[in-house]
Amino acid sequence: MKQTVSLNSGTDMPILGLGLWRVKEEQECARVVNWALAAGYTHFDTAQLYGNESYLGSAFKDADVKREDLFITTKIKNNNQWWVDLIPSFEESLQNLQMEYADLLLLHFPVTELRRPAWRRMEELAASGRAKAIGVSNYTIRYLEELLRECAIKPAVNQVELHVYLQQPELVQYCKDHDIVVEAYSPLAHGHGLDNPTLAAIGKKYGKSPAQIMIRWCLEAGTVPLPKSVHEDRLKENCDVFDFELDVDGMTQLKQLDTGYRTAWDPTHVA
Ligand SMILES: NC(=O)c1ccc[n+]([C@@H]2O[C@H](COP(=O)([O-])OP(=O)(O)OC[C@H]3O[C@@H](n4cnc5c(N)ncnc54)[C@H](OP(=O)(O)O)[C@@H]3O)[C@@H](O)[C@H]2O)c1
DSSP states (O other): OOOEEEOTTSOEEESOOEEOTTOOSHHHHHHHHHHHHHHTOOEEEOOGGGTOHHHHHHHHHHSSOOGGGOEEEEEEOGGGOSTTTHHHHHHHHHHHHTOSOBSEEEESSOOTTTHHHHHHHHHHHHHHTSBSSEEEESOOHHHHHHHHHHOSSOOSEEEEEOBTTBOOHHHHHHHHHTTOEEEEESTTGGGTTTTOHHHHHHHHHHTOOHHHHHHHHHHHTTOEEOOOOSSHHHHHHHHOOSSOOOOHHHHHHHHTTOOOOOSSOOGGGOO
């Protein structure tokens, strides 16, 4: 995964990453990390909430990989967004990961009352160099507007649910206009909808699977997909998406699949 996108923090991020939600057990983390590294993944997406930072830390330590060749994201969970808790919780994350810094640190959710002061703590971590880039997750345009009005350091990334069934063009355009990279979480819609005939037909044209078409669509939309798998063959399949491009006809057909279907919660109505 050599291709990267430049973040507004000045760092480069590989344009496809491996999602690690629900990769839970120590042995499984070790297996998945080794298979992923062998397949060419260098970008890994975890979170305090996933409960696997320490397993991943051990897996990376045991693997034959240099820290500077990895791009590691973690996220601050809701009850660690309190003023006194955020920085100590991040230090614990780094300890668990056995790393000196995170490449990207995100606020996991836009928590009412907490998200605004929490961002000042995030800025302190960016200034200290322990988080090379900082960003947010599950932010709608409204929360981004609030943040951009007040922040000293702009978010580099907004990680949101995004796939062919939930395309969110206004949010993607807003982020583009403000130099914020969108990461597409659940790019396979959590495995739902892979049997759609449109995906199969487009896949047939390129000799690609429905999953590869969904991931490629995220790339064509200018976003950074984070597919998750715990199977070696699927890990390989999901990153084998750089030898074709979807044409206008394919993109037009995929546009029709946008039903607004969400696999996760809808952050629109948080106060
Ligand atoms: N910031 C947030 O709030 C947030 C929320 C959700 C997710 N995320 C991030 O986004 C990542 C991905 O999202 P996700 O885990 O919800 O779902 P996803 O990547 O959309 O889909 C994963 C599901 O699809 C299956 N799958 C993977 N590759 C496949 C393939 N080639 N063919 C058929 N099935 C395949 C997986 O099964 P197997 O594992 O058994 O292969 C798993 O059940 C997460 O791991 C996490 O890092 C972030």
